[in-house]
Amino acid sequence: MNFIGIERQQTVLAVAARRAAELPNLAFVWDNAKNLSELFEVGEFRRLYLNFSDPWTKKRTYKRRLTYREFLQEYRHIMGDGAEVFFKTDNRGLFEFSLNEFCADDWKLSNISLDLHHSDFVGNIMTEYEEKFSAGGAPIYRLEARYGKRIE
Ligand SMILES: C[S@@+](CC[C@H](N)C(=O)[O-])C[C@H]1O[C@@H](n2cnc3c(N)ncnc32)[C@H](O)[C@@H]1O
Structure with missing residues (x-):
């Protein structure tokens, strides 16, 4: 891979x-991730990892969040049927926003965790930010989102 x-x-x-x-x-x-469709051909990749994306906490900046629905539409356009987004964040507000955005764009969610490090999830690979945030006791939020049917 x-x-x-x-x-x-x-x-x-x-x-x-x-x-x-x-x-x-x-x-x-x-x-910039907003240029994905200029960088990649349709079907060139099939899974996107969003690890601790900037939360853009101010209300007027929500369209810059990488889980904003226009980004999600772009991701599924490039990845096609079976698109996968694996998303982790320490930011509860961004996680709540993202749940709504994925649902509004008809993605199927699974393995949702509100406290990844105290969950049954096996095989997590910690990122640099994850180590930093979780060392301070903050819970890590995670989900897997899929669109359409998986093509093997
Ligand atoms: C909080 S850091 C995440 C670091 C790393 N993923 C981790 O988990 O350790 C967010 C990074 O995403 C980059 N970034 C934010 N929005 C982006 C975008 N639209 N396109 C490309 N990079 C972006 C920022 O420059 C920053 O370096």
């Missing part, structure tokens, strides 16, 4: 690229 990381800040991307230099199945794109 190959992975592509997308990051819009050059300095952040540079740190990630340096750390991952030895990994043969990981590449990076320096761009």
Whole structure:
């Protein structure tokens, strides 16, 4: 399985690229996630991981959240039938917003957790932010969203 990381800040991307230099199945794109359809062909990837996306807490900035319905429409357009989004956040408000957005766009949700680290979920891989936030005792929220039928 190959992975592509997308990051819009050059300095952040540079740190990630340096750390991952030895990994043969990981590449990076320096761009804004809102340009996904210009970067990828339809069907070129089939799962998107949103790990601790910026919550954009101010009310007027909700359209920038990566789980805003226009992003979700874009994701399923690119991934096609069987699209998958695996989403984790420490931000309860963003999680509640995202549940509503996925439902409004007819995604099917599963493995929803309101406290991932104290749940039965097996196989979690902690991100850097996750380690930081959970060390302070904050619960981690997680869900899996799928659209349409999975094509094997
Ligand atoms: C809180 S950090 C998450 C770090 C990492 N995923 C983790 O879990 O350890 C959010 C990162 O997403 C990037 N980001 C936010 N919105 C983005 C967008 N629309 N396109 C690309 N990168 C974005 C920010 O620049 C920031 O580096």
